[in-house]
Amino acid sequence: MLDVRDLRVTFGRRSDAPVLDGVALAVAPGAATGIVGASGSGKTRLVRAVVGLQPVTAGTISLGGVPLSAGLRGRNREQRRRDWPG
Structure with a gap:
């Protein structure tokens, strides 16, 4: 489960202007989720943050009950490449 x-x-490293604030998302194993919103609403930033390509200011991301580092560099090889059970 993605949680x-x-x-x-x-925006940026020194800004206090939030692109996303207080976002929660849970996707069950084997499920598909669509993210819908107006242009500029943060859909791409959300996905980039979840996969570790966008810096996260606060919050937690876990996959299969295992907490993930907010950035790719903090994730081990297994977390980046594993075929997580569905």
């Missing part, structure tokens, strides 16, 4: 809680992403 995102209280995710906060801001």
